[in-house]
Amino acid sequence: MTTLEKAKLWLTDTFDKETRDAVQLLIDGNSPDLEDSFYRELEFGTGGMRGIMGVGTNRLNKYTLGQATQGLANYMLKQFAGEEIKVAIAYDVRNNSKEFGKLVADVLTANGIKVLLFKNHRPTPELSFTVRDKKCNGGIVLTASHNPPEYNGYKVYWNDGAQIVPPHDEAIINEVYSVKFEEIKFNGNDDLIEWIGEEQDDVYIDACIENSTYQDVGKGNLNIVFTSIHGTTYTTVPKALEKAGFKKIDLVKEQMIPSGNFPTVDSPNPEEPAALEMAMDLAKITNADIVIGTDPDGDRLGIAVRNLEGEIQLLNGNQCNTILTYYILDQWKKQGKITGKEFIGSTIVTSDIFFDIAQKFGVDCKVGLTGFKWIGKMIRDFEGKEKFICGGEESFGFMTGDFVRDKDSCGSIILACEIAAWCKANGKIMYQYMIEIYQELGMYYEGLINIVRKGRDGAEEIQNMMKNFRENPPKELAGSLVEEVKDFKEQTNFIVSKGEKQVMNDIPKSNVLIYYTQDGTKVCVRPSGTEPKIKFYVSVKDSVTSEADFNNKLKALEAKIGEVKRDLKLD
Numbered sequence: 104m105t106t107l108e109k110a111k112l113w114l115t116d117t118f119d120k121e122t123r124d125a126v127q128l129l130i131d132g133n134s135p136d137l138e139d140s141f142y143r144e145l146e147f148g149t150g151g152m153r154g155i156m157g158v159g160t161n162r163l164n165k166y167t168l169g170q171a172t173q174g175l176a177n178y179m180l181k182q183f184a185g186e187e188i189k190v191a192i193a194y195d196v197r198n199n200s201k202e203f204g205k206l207v208a209d210v211l212t213a214n215g216i217k218v219l220l221f222k223n224h225r226p227t228p229e230l231s232f233t234v235r236d237k238k239c240n241g242g243i244v245l246t247a248s249h250n251p252p253e254y255n256g257y258k259v260y261w262n263d264g265a266q267i268v269p270p271h272d273e274a275i276i277n278e279v280y281s282v283k284f285e286e287i288k289f290n291g292n293d294d295l296i297e298w299i300g301e302e303q304d305d306v307y308i309d310a311c312i313e314n315s316t317y318q319d320v321g322k323g324n325l326n327i328v329f330t331s332i333h334g335t336t337y338t339t340v341p342k343a344l345e346k347a348g349f350k351k352i353d354l355v356k357e358q359m360i361p362s363g364n365f366p367t368v369d370s371p372n373p374e375e376p377a378a379l380e381m382a383m384d385l386a387k388i389t390n391a392d393i394v395i396g397t398d399p400d401g402d403r404l405g406i407a408v409r410n411l412e413g414e415i416q417l418l419n420g421n422q423c424n425t426i427l428t429y430y431i432l433d434q435w436k437k438q439g440k441i442t443g444k445e446f447i448g449s450t451i452v453t454s455d456i457f458f459d460i461a462q463k464f465g466v467d468c469k470v471g472l473t474g475f476k477w478i479g480k481m482i483r484d485f486e487g488k489e490k491f492i493c494g495g496e497e498s499f500g501f502m503t504g505d506f507v508r509d510k511d512s513c514g515s516i517i518l519a520c521e522i523a524a525w526c527k528a529n530g531k532i533m534y535q536y537m538i539e540i541y542q543e544l545g546m547y548y549e550g551l552i553n554i555v556r557k558g559r560d561g562a563e564e565i566q567n568m569m570k571n572f573r574e575n576p577p578k579e580l581a582g583s584l585v586e587e588v589k590d591f592k593e594q595t596n597f598i599v600s601k602g603e604k605q606v607m608n609d610i611p612k613s614n615v616l617i618y619y620t621q622d623g624t625k626v627c628v629r630p631s632g633t634e635p636k637i638k639f640y641v642s643v644k645d646s647v648t649s650e651a652d653f654n655n656k657l658k659a660l661e662a663k664i665g666e667v668k669r670d671l672k673l674d
Contacts, residue, residue, distance in 0.1 A: 109141040109160060117285045118166065125158045142559050144280070151266065153247050153256030153633045156199060163255045165206060169287040171257055172207045174279030175241070176214040176288075178271075183240050191219040191237060191299075193230035194245035195335050195400040197255050198363035200224070203245045207257075209291025221299045224335045224361055226401025227258070228502075228511035229307045233299070235264040235508070236306060246400035249372035250634065252364050265479025265508035269611065301338075308343045308513070314504035315514040316521060317434040321528030322348040327520060328391040330355035330382040332371045333362040334399035339513050347517045349524075353389045355382050365399070373398055373405025374499050376417045383407060383415045391415070393523045393533065397512045402475075403499040404512040406519055408533040411650060421454040421549050421642075422537060424495035427515065428457060429540050430522050431493050431503065432464040441465055446485065448478035448494030451591070451615060452627045452640045457495075459544040466492065472591070472613050473629065475500060479508040497549060497640065538653050546647040548660040552639040552673055565630050565637045572616055572628050581643070581666035583620035591615040626667060641667050 113126045129137040140159030145152050145167055152171055154163045179188050190211055194204035201224075208218040219237055221230075227244050234242040242260035250256070259267045259275065267275060327349060331337040337359045344352050358367055358381060365371040368378050373396040376383075382394045386407075394407040394415055406423050410416040418426075428447060435441050446467035449457045453470075461468035467489065471477030478494040482505050485491070495501040500510030503518055523533045541547070556564045576588045588597040591613045596605040615629040627640040643663045647656050668674060 106138050106141045110137060113158065122158050122164070122166070129158070139558050151256060151258035153250065153254060155253050156255050163203075163257070165289075166284050166287070168203055168207060168257060169210055169289060170282045170284060171279050172210040172243070173214070173282045173287045175243075175259060175275055176211055176216055177282070178275050178278045179216065179240060180214065186240070188216045189219060189237065189239040190216055191221075191230055191233045191239045191242040191260075192244070193221045193225045193227065193233070193242075195227070196224050196333060196361040196363050197245070197247060197399060198252065199255060200245045200363065203255065203257075206289075207243055207245070208296055209289055210287060212292040212295040213288035213290050215292075215295070217295045217297065219297045219299055221303075223300075224338065225304075226335045226339060226397075226513065228402055228507045228509055228513060229303070229339065231260060231264040231507045231509040231511075232307050232310060233303060234260050234262065235506070236303075236310075238262075244400065248400055248633070249370065249374070249398040249403065251370065256633070260508075263479065263483050263508055265483065266474070266476035268476050268480045304339055304342070308339060308346060310506045311343055311511070311514040311517055312347050314506050315518040316347060317431070317438075317518075318521070318525065319348060320521075321524040322521070323350045325349060325351060325393065325520060325524040325527060326389055326391040327352045328355065328382050328386045328389060328394045329353070329516075330358040330379065330394075330396045331361075331401070332358050332368060332373065332378055332396050332398065333360060333365045334371060334397055334401055335361070336397045336401040336512060337361060339401070340395075340397065340516055343513050343517060344520065347520075349520055351389075353385060353391065355385055357381065363399075371399050373403055374420065376407075379405055379407055379417060386415050392527055393520060395516050395519065397516075398499075401512050402510045404501070404515055404519075405499055408523065410534050411654065416534070418537075419549055420495070420497040420499040421456070421547065423499065423519070424497075424501050425454070425456055425460070425540060425547075426522060426533065426537050427501055427503075427518055428460050428493055428495065430536075431518070432460060432466065435492060436464055444488075445490045445492050446481070447492050448481050450474070450477065450496040451610070451617065452629070452638075453495070453497045454547045454549055454642055455623075455625060455644075456544060456547045460540075463544065470610070472610060472615070474632070475502070475508075475510045478502070482508060497551070535650065538647065538650055541647050541653070542649070545644055546653070546656055546660070547642060547644045548657065548664070549643075550641045550661075550664040550668075552641065552668060554637045554639070554673065555635060556637070557635045561635050565635075568637055569614060569616070569628070569630060576616070576618060577670060580618065580620050580624055580626060580670050581663045583622040583624055585618050586621045587617075587619040589617040589619075591617075624663070624667065626671070639668075639671065639673060643667070 194200035247254035247256040407417040501515040625642040
C-alpha cells in the first residue's frame, strides 16, 4: 500500500472531522510531511511509543494513542480475567499531555477498567511508585522525556511498577497492531475514574527520603540551586528537599513555571549544559555548592558542582552515578548491611567502573540492555534471592532502592545533596570526592556522539551504518588494537586475537555493537529507540594519582575520545 493510499484511509468516517481535514490538507498540498506521517506505524522502543504530534500512523494523536490503549486493554482483560483491573495514569507538562491522559483514561474505562488519574502534571517516577503503592495492574505515563516540544509519548508499566519487558511488551504490541481504528472504544465511563492529587505526593516524597537518606550532616549549610526546566518536578522536589532537612534552596523561578514549549531553553535536557545555564547564573549570585535540574517528566537529573578551580561544572551521567553508587555502598558497608547477596544494576552503554565499585564492596553488578526497564526486570527476576541496592545508566538516570522501578530524580536529588552536604562538612567539595574514587579505582571518562538522520531516508541510512559497522568493524581505535567485538543482535563475542566467537545469551537480542580495545577503550554503537539518531558511547580510562594529575589526565582522555571519533570517521 502506498503512502497516499494509507493517508486516504484516514478520510473515512472512522476519523473525526478535524483529523480528516488535516489529512486532506496534507494530500492537497502535496506536503512533504505526508510521507513521514504515514510511511510506517509508530513503534515501541526503549522508552515506549514516542513521536511527533499530528495526524497519521507515524504520529502521536487520538487514534494512535487510542489504538495502543485499546490493545493494552484487550491484553489486560485476558491477563487479569475475572479481576478488578486498575491502571494508574500520569502525564507531564507537554502540549496535549493532559488531554491525552484523559483520552487514554476514557478508552480504558470504556473497556471496564478502573483508572487512577492524576489531576495534574506529575513526574514519571511518582507514577511508577503509585502503581506499586496502589496495587495497580499497570500504569501509563504520557511523556516524551527531553525530546523537542513537537514530541509526545506513551510509556506502559506493569504491576511491578517497571516498564513492560518480554513477554508482555511483544504480546501487547501484537494486540495493538491487531486493533482496527474503528474498534477503539472512546466513550469512557467517568464513574470508573479515581482522581489522585497532592496527598499522593506526600506518600511518594516520604518514600524517597526513607530510601535515599543515610546521615544528617551539614544539610542546613548546603547552598542548593534547583530548576525543573518547566517540567513536572515543581510539584515534588522543592517540598522533598525541605522535608529532608535542607534549608538553603534557591529556585530558578522563571523555569519553575510548567510549559510544554520550554520557553527559556533550546532543549529541556539536563544532559546539556545550556539547559542549566540560568541555574548556573543563579549559582554565581547565591554562591551555590550544587546545581540540579530535571527533565520534563522528572526522571532524569543533571548535577553541576564546583570543580577544582571553583567554577560550576556539569558532571556527566557516569560521573554522577559513580559518586552516588560509591557513597551508597560505602554507607551500606559501614552499617554492616552487605552480606554478599546484594547487587547494583547497570546497562551495556554505561561505564565499566560500576564493575570495579561492586567488586570493591563485595556486591554483584548486573548489566542489562539500554533503558531502566531492564534494571526493573533485574529487580523482579531476583526478588527474594538477591537484594537490589541502586542502579543507574549513563543517560543521567539513577534510582535508590526498589520502591520506584524506574529512574527517579527526586530520590537521587536528596541523595546527591546529602553527599554534597557531607563533603562540605568535611572540608571538601563533591568534585574532590569523585577524584578520590578515581584515584582508588581508576579514572574513567566518557563521551557521547549523536548522529541525527531524520525521516524515512534517515532511518535507512542509520540501518546501513549499523550494517557497515557490523560487517566491517574497526581494527584499531586511538592507537589500540580492537580485541573484542560484541554483537548483541547475533549474541556473539568475537575475540580478535584468538579468531574465535563466543556465544552470549545472558542478555536479550538487540541491535547493538560494542568494541573493546586492548587498552580498555570501549565503544558502543546503537540506534536510538526513541529519536532519529545513531549513538556512539565512548569510554576511555587511565590511572590518576592526585588532584593535580586529574586535570592533565582529563585533557588526555578528552583528546583520546577525539581520536576514536576520527577513527570511526564521525567527524
